[in-house]
Amino acid sequence: MFHKEGGKIILISTTLFVFLLLAADKFIDVEWLRMTVMLIGLFFLIMILQFFRNPKRFHNPDDTIVTAPVDGKVVVIEEVYEGEYFKDQRLQVSIFMSPVNVHVTRYPVNGKVKFSKYHPGKYLVAWHPKASTENERTTVVIENRIFGEVLYRQIAGALAKRIVNYAQEGMQVVQGNDAGFIKFGSRVDIYLPIGTKIDVKLGQKAIGNKTIIASKNV
Structure with missing residues (x-):
């Protein structure tokens, strides 16, 4: 579950990651370099996703x-x-x-x-x-x-x-x-x-x- 404030950033980041994958696959011929670029892109996407996570936490409100x-x-x-x-x-x-x-x-x-x-x-x-x-x-x-x-x-x-x-x-x-x-x-x-x-x-x-x-x- 992600917070609504992260919607735009998550969409942009996911789109950029997909373009990165396509570009790396097309323009980088060296296997290890292509995989490194893809993994770096995946790392940053995961960091953004975890930052905007919004875990549900149920609690009975208590005035005391x-x-x-x-x-x-x-x-x-x-x-x-x-x-x-x-x-x-x-x-x-x-x-x-x-x-x-x-x-x-x-x-x-x-x-x-x-x-x-x-x-x-x-x-x-x-x-x-x-x-x-x-x-x-x-x-x-x-x-x-x-x-x-x-x-x-x-x-x-x-x-x-x-x-x-x-x-x-x-x-x-x-x-x-x-x-x-x-x-x-x-x-x-x-x-x-x-x-x-x-x-x-x-x-x-x-x-x-x-x-x-x-x-x-x-």
């Missing part, structure tokens, strides 16, 4: 937990000042996505979208300290009945050249549903109220809509 919005590695867990929306201290959890990760963004909680904004910006590497404030990014805030307002931020990286965000202010969203896509990038930050119980550790592998980032007993 915050689930990972993306696949990747937990690289930040710290208390920070969030200056765009809350303008106060929050707990930040950041997940870094490598090029081999699934790049679908999923809603981490149920609720109503209170804020959604796109920011043009730079393309610093995703782990750069200033990436969350200077890179191209989107900021989305969802009001959840248990956690209150939860903010997540899609952040472009050195390779990411387009962020897709489906959240619009006033929408009612469901935890785990498709919230967007980051093409060839890179990181998502989640901001939670101070005192929230965090259920992941630094360096842990996160799986979108599977890994529990935070929880509350009610």
